[in-house]
Amino acid sequence: MRRVLLLLFLAGLALAGPFSSDYVVEPEEDAEFALRDETGKDEEDIREDSFESDLLDLKDAEALEEDNEDLDYTSEEVAALMLEMQNPCDRHRCKRGRVCELGTDSKPVCVCHDSESCSTSEGMDEKVCGTDNRTYDSSCHLFAHKCSLDGTKKGRKLHLDYYGPCKKISECLPNELAQFPLRMRDWLKNVLIQMYEQDRDGTSFLNDKQRHKVKKIFEDEKRLKKGIHNMDLLARDFKKNYRMYIYPIHWQFAQLDIHPVNRYLTHSELSPLRAPLVPMEHCTTPFFKQCDNDGDRKISLEEWGRCFGLLIDDIEPELVF
Numbered sequence: 001m002r003r004v005l006l007l008l009f010l011a012g013l014a015l016a017g018p019f020s021s022d023y024v025v026e027p028e029e030d031a032e033f034a035l036r037d038e039t040g041k042d043e044e045d046i047r048e049d050s051f052e053s054d055l056l057d058l059k060d061a062e063a064l065e066e067d068n069e070d071l072d073y074t075s076e077e078v079a080a081l082m083l084e085m086q087n088p089c090d091r092h093r094c095k096r097g098r099v100c101e102l103g104t105d106s107k108p109v110c111v112c113h114d115s116e117s118c119s120t121s122e123g124m125d126e127k128v129c130g131t132d133n134r135t136y137d138s139s140c141h142l143f144a145h146k147c148s149l150d151g152t153k154k155g156r157k158l159h160l161d162y163y164g165p166c167k168k169i170s171e172c173l174p175n176e177l178a179q180f181p182l183r184m185r186d187w188l189k190n191v192l193i194q195m196y197e198q199d200r201d202g203t204s205f206l207n208d209k210q211r212h213k214v215k216k217i218f219e220d221e222k223r224l225k226k227g228i229h230n231m232d233l234l235a236r237d238f239k240k241n242y243r244m245y246i247y248p249i250h251w252q253f254a255q256l257d258i259h260p261v262n263r264y265l266t267h268s269e270l271s272p273l274r275a276p277l278v279p280m281e282h283c284t285t286p287f288f289k290q291c292d293n294d295g296d297r298k299i300s301l302e303e304w305g306r307c308f309g310l311l312i313d314d315i316e317p318e319l320v321f
């Protein structure tokens with residue numbers, strides 16, 4: 001729930017300037033990432049267990065146990081009974097594009113989602129562009145199609161490229177590529193400052209450790225205030241107030257490194273950041289592609305930090321929390 005709130009908060013941000021208002025991180029937590037890799041294998045894209053459904057299960061179990069007190073069932077017997085009553089698919093997770101069905105032996109199996117059963121949106125909100133440069137009605141349609149191509153080269157290469165219908169993305173020129181991290185670092189710092197300010201009004205976007213880190217930046221009088229700044233000023237500020245950028249860069253990495261938490265960003269982990277950004281920032285794909293310095297299709301914490309201009313000694317795993 002906390003994550004959803006955070007993402008909704010980001011979606012509501014309206015910062016001025018190029019990385020701005022439009023930089024929306026949507027709660028599409030497990031959309032697949034696409035750096036247009038040529039050799040990529042499928043990423044296991046597993047949805048998290050529903051916490052709510054666990055709670056309901058627990059309540060059901062408690063209620064059943066109470067009901068059966070007179071019958072003298074032990075809690076183990078009640079648990080076994082509950083398990084027997086459950087649909088095995090309730091707890092079986094399938095990657096995107098697949099749904100769970102019971103096989104002939106009543107065991108859960110993941111089969112391709114029928115795209116006909118994907119809900120169709122009225123407007124453009126749900127449309128996504130695949131790496132095959134084809135517009136899909138929704139990510140559900142894209143992943144169902146990907147599943148239908150399972151085992152083929154075409155299927156392996158198909159990923160969600162960005163949100164919205166496909167459009168021409170203009171070429172990213174070298175000077176524009178160089179400006180990208182300048183603007184993004186400034187934006188990340190401002191996102192955290194805004195969260196910190198909101199927290200003071202009673203919400204809680206940041207945990208204690210995060211708040212402690214951001215407080216130092218917030219209270220620093222030399223901080224460049226939010227606004228539309230030219231590239232020269234952003235570059236000068238990065239030199240002058242370098243220390244203020246270290247934590248925001250680590251923070252963004254931590255927000256993405258969740259499936260699993262292992263100090264590497266896979267294609268799908270990076271997707272919540274890049275998929276909304278690509279249609280508005282034409283340097284997004286080249287930027288993140290160049291971050292993967294060793295070409296293993298994952299961005300390590302070190303690659304991430306260096307990509308945003310941090311010195312190697314300032315890239316600290318302890319700051320990823």
Ligand SMILES: [Ca+2]
Binds near residue numbers: 258261263264266
């Ligand atoms: Ca990871």
Ligand SMILES: [Ca+2]
Binds near residue numbers: 291292298
């Ligand atoms: Ca890498």
